[in-house]
Amino acid sequence: MTIFTDLGRYLLMLKGMFSKPENMRVYWKEFMHQCAEIGIGSLGIVVIISFFMGAVSAVQTAYQLVSPIIPKASIAQIVRDTVILEFAPTLVCIVLAGVVGSKIASELGNMRVSEQIDALEIMGINTKAYLIMPRIVAALLMIPLLVVLSAGLGIWGGRIAGLGSGILSSYDFDKGLMQNFVPFNVWFALIKSYTFAFIISSIPAYYGYHVKGGALEIGRSSTKAVVISCIMILFSDYILAQLLLNSPAG
């Protein structure tokens, strides 16, 4: 029963976000603030994990490709496709679910517990529109940008690791990078990143907005928000892969 109650309340929360803003300028400022918080705030961790995941995938691919008949350029090809198809969108979004998701849930949870949300309601402000909508829209804008950046950095990390450890030359890497490139993979990564961005922002917003209790409950709801977001990311990753990569376009 709880799952249906939660689902119903989640959908009602999303529906409640759509109303005419009381003052567009204040909403815009809040949106820009959230863009900075989500985008700039997560930049450091995204840069670090992207570089190393590309580097590690280059080294591990080389380790597994022991046959002399497989050209070295294939390593770059595998790194490129793995990073674009899976690592950049999924791995980065799982990390962002922890970074951004827990922040959204605990911020809103603290506002709920300290009656700041009630104070906004009393002023006549639609708190779902003012507090949740800018966070979701900012995530939808910033997370795909972070994923694109992550894909670029991951491939670059693979190149640096490949050259640095003498696995392959820069000529081989660049050759492999351009071999059998499927532009649809980039679109697939973007579709995934938009889906995950919505999950990362809306699920923690739901758990934070509906917190009841005190500091302990804020911590619990934050943890729950991250766990549910991660499960939903993996589940939707599988669904999207089934739908889009098994279709004729894929």
Next chain:
Amino acid sequence: MIEFKNIRKSFGEKVVLNDVSAVLQAGKCNLIIGTSGSGKTVLMKCLVGLFEPDQGEIIYDGVNFSEMDEEKRKELRQQIGMLFQGSALFDSLTVEKNIMFPLNMFTKWTYNEKRKRVNEVLERVNLKDANKKFPAEISGGMKKRVGIARAIVLNPKYLFCDEPNSGLDPQTSMVVDKLIQEITVEYKITTVVNTHDMNSVMETGDNIIYMYQGLKEWEGSNQDIIFSKNEKLNSFIFASNFLQDAKDMRMLEAKGKIDNNRNMDELLK
């Protein structure tokens, strides 16, 4: 004037408010008092629309709040100011920005006009040099005063205060009480205060509603309370020996029997 009729609110099986009705008068301090769990905070949250009552009507100056749609409620709420128990200031904003927030949201004033109004209300609550401080940097009493300043910045018609004295020392409590009383008269607003504080009850209670286990047990003024025969009310208000003595003294004063040169114990015999 705010009128509420037959308000009932339950959470699951537990009935928190049972058929509560009263009239809260304009330009006066209306106090809702009662023990913890008597339903006074739930009643206040029903009045401002944070909780939806199961039954009953809430009428603001002849307009039925219970029948309003969300848009109409939003309009009415711009005439409501509320001071929360924990002040509910926005942590990430300075005192000035906290007070300016409703002005940013609901007016098209220039920055200078808004700043002028913020300084006016800050001066009104005797806080002149706190503009640039964050809520974490000011004391509990100052937070309450900033909360009051934010609540009155849009010149509301109705002011709700949920336990304005909680966590404050007696002296600061009196300052906050006096401020609420002065603002009520000055702005001619309908003020509703939830309180446990007996000093507030005796000093500011123009109209007092005593709640007991979800029911309205008694209603009257701070003058009537002294002579009340209601046992539940008396045991709540005059719970300590000190307050009981004070009550006896006030009763004797009122009966004209007190003489400062005579022994109090002798009089009470």
